Amino acid sequence: MKLLVLTVFLYLIASHISASDPSPLQDFCVADNYSKVFVNGKVCKDPKLATANDFFFAGLDKPGNTSNPLGSKVNPVNVMQISKLNTLGISLARIDFAPGGKNPPHTHPRGTEIITVLEGTLYVGFVTSNPENRLISKTLNKGDVFVFPEGLIHF
Template structure:
């Protein structure tokens, strides 16, 4: 019995280390794996196919343009400029990417999640109100907890992987932030877009029961133009 308990403990510890080892994108097994464009790939894989190393050039590792403000003339007043493996092929297998986020006054980067990445945000200009919400607690009597702060230039805030988070420009001037993400292709699920703007739409009966509102409210929300953040 004692040996069995020890064995189970060893298995649990090893499994825990394995889980930590795969908390972000898998580690690369070579110096680099510059991505081939999807249209040029002969097969589909979990990630991108590698370019022949003999054909790799310095241009595969550079992206220019994050010095340019994004156009915030849209309904939410923000613009995300991503630099992931789709814009910078040299990021393939490296487990990292970046974004620039521009906010007009009262601009919002609406509640969303990155299913494959933790995000670390640094404010360059302006004042942001940011936060994230925890996943459902084990005790159903306890509500999801909000962690939120006001950020100023030079402040850094982290959003854990997969959790719903947001940024809101509470200042009277434009705001700018940069963020790093722990995946070459972190993905984005914008909550309002996914719930009310899916194609085809989710059956209103599902949403009226989920949100405990009348059907006319759901009809109104589903009729809106939902703006993608990147």
């Protein structure tokens, strides 16, 4: 009986599973945009060479040209514009819409997206993976914020 209890106890300890994203091993990883190597993002340049410009981007104040078939223009801000975003799973964009403009359904497999409406109204939504692939949608107004969970198809 003691052997059985000991065996069950050891099994329960050994079967404990824990999963999470690993914590970064460094404060930041500024991308070396000239390297041809990619390992979970771009290669990090020497942190002693980081400057304020590696953490900065200017230009989201300029509206995009929406005179195209979709009636929208996405101006992305990702690791190509702010090299510090390397390995963080973060990107940002300004999206301008003409009246009736659209942003086709898409996904970001490794990042959650948050949207803020600065002017007008916008119909947004995403499709859940569980249960039953439900559509969760809402019409947003000026000042509203909406979150699209990581990896889900959204518009």
